[in-house]
Amino acid sequence: MASVVLEPALAGRIRYRALALRRILVLAGLTVALVLSVCVDLALGPARYTLAQVISALTDPAAVSDQLRVVIWDIRLPIALIAVTVGASLSTAGAQMQTILANPLASPFTLGISAAASFGAALALVAGVALFPGAVQYAVPVNAFLMAVAASLFIYFASTLRGVSVQTIVLLGIALVFTFNAALSLLEYLASEQALAAVVFWTMGSLTKATWDKVAITALILVLTLPLFMKDAWALTALRLGDEKAESMGVNVRALRLKTLLLISLLAAIPVSFVGTIGFVGLVGPHIARMCVGEDQRFFLPCSVICGALLLSVTSVVSKVLIPGAILPIGVITALVGVPFFFALIFSNRRRAW
Amino acid sequence: MVALALDGIGAAYGRHIVLADVGIDVLKAGSLTAVIGPNAAGKSTLFKRIAGLIKGPGLVELSDSARGERAICYMPQDTGANAVLTVYESVLLAAKQGSSWKVHDGELVEIDETLKALRIEDLAFRGLGELSGGQRQLVSLAQALVRRPEVLLMDEPTSALDLHRQIEVLGFVASLAERTGMIVLIALHDLNHALRYCANAIVIANGQMAVSGASAEVINEAMLRDIYKVNARIERCSKGRPLVIVDSPCLEAPAAQPAQPAQKVPAPV
Helix, strand or coil: CCCCCCCHHHHHHHHHHHHHHHHHHHHHHHHHHHHHHHHHHHHCCCCCCCHHHHHHHHHCHHHCCHHHHHHHHHHHHHHHHHHHHHHHHHHHHHHHHHHHHCCCCCCCCCCCHHHHHHHHHHHHHHHCCCCCHHHHHHHHHHHHHHHHHHHHHHHHHHHHCCCCCHHHHHHHHHHHHHHHHHHHHHHHHHCCHHHHHHHHHHHHCCCCCCCHHHHHHHHHHHHHHHHHHHHCHHHHHHHCCCHHHHHHCCCCHHHHHHHHHHHHHHHHHHHHHHHCCCHHHHHHHHHHHHHHHCCCHHHHHHHHHHHHHHHHHHHHHHHHHHCCCCCCCHHHHHHHHHHHHHHHHHHHCCCCCC | CCEEEEEEEEEEECCEEEEEEEEEEEEECCCEEEEECCCCCCHHHHHHHHHCCCCCCCEEEEECCCCHHHHEEEECCCCCCCCCCEHHHHHHHHHHCCCCCCCCHHHHHHHHHHHHHCCCHHHCCCEHHHCCHHHHHHHHHHHHHCCCCCEEEEECCCCCCCHHHHHHHHHHHHHHHHHHCCEEEEECCCHHHHHHHCCEEEEEECCEEEEEEEHHHHCCHHHHHHCCCEEEEEEECCCCCEEEEEEEECCCCCCCCCCCCCCCCCCCC
């Protein structure tokens, strides 16, 4: 059998193109899986539909029964889509936090943004405090959002101080987690039984309060921030080689880090204020993406987006299947679904994942 | 041909002055200049200052370069990154900084050629985390060279390399400089390498330039005693090359004093 010996110089180029193609195929495969997962999510519920019914309701709403249309479009679609947008946002935020802080444990959860949001929500639920008096009926999400932004801005301004290192930022984040958790526990201790139940339910995360407005807002934030990250793809990738190396390649490390942190704040704060604490996606979504396509941001960023969306969408499906008729808290199921999958990836992946 | 001159450059971290008044009349194209001196003398700071990565007094004058500051490339000491990237990708991203997402064939050819020149093409699709210290240094060099610098500032590029690779890399850089007219400043701890590969040397001590000039003149017994605090001899080997032979540390170290004011030596050529 004749074998072709490629010149090494030629082989490198060809192998790189093959690698890039393989990554594009992985992204395409994950996207198909996401679409399928959303369709299954739409089909499942108290009334079960076939995939064919779901697809016809989506593609030609006028041709299906009123009941099917209302269930799919008004009830299930916002929930299924908010799983996608929230999963994508949290995973992207986690990915970029891990990138700019050079820390595999960084996520909206670890830096105290989720804890701050929980505290804000609990303020409204337990003490009836509305941080923004103009929107009393939306006090819970508005409080959560304001606290999450406050926590993000605190981290942001702390990191603009001279001499503050990446490690300091991570430590500050951990300090925030403990502070807000302690404050939350105090509120819970003082709360009435009813308010306590509401707080616990909120902190477990839930997609069921999804509306088209919330879907639109979370999608809009993604649409606004992703192109900005994409523009910096090479620079963000260079950051993973270390600050000094990135600087030597002409990256303004400080400015890039601050800009990215500001965008992350938005990406993390809004979803958390809508659906409560969902910790696992922001941490693990990026790790799964990293294992699938490496850390070239041109692939890593879209892969983090899709992995996060897929993770939360599959979770939504599983939470309906586990106990039919009952919808289990999404934050709990995310970890239960994600951990075995994540373990399997870690142990099957021979390359160092971090 | 590009030429580089330094006029009284300095740098400070906060109020702490780490580099002061370093001046070189002109560094001509195609030459290697060793930057030598004890640990923490300010060699890396000098490089960062020249590359524009830190600000400070004085002037870095680069003449006859079309690309301005972008022509200067600093190759930092290796810090062992753990990014999930292949060697090939890490060199590609060095080449692509500041440009578009699209990767052209020409750019890939350049990466292939750079890896081949450094004889690390077989590492191309290994992960950065799997490399040894020496391999990482070679990848760092590839990342610097792929950017086609006109001035290359190498911070201890051979510290983790075996003997064979040390002379191979230094010989390669020297011939590349000669061929392309690149100016290379190279921080070295091995003074025998400095004598062999670098026409000129700059001695940095306590954040100041102690002396500069032709390597064979600058590296002498008095300098080794004053700056490095060792008793050493310079002797010629059987092939006539000067060799530094270190006998012992100086027992009575001269009183700690700031380095002599920069001694202006005729322009190293």
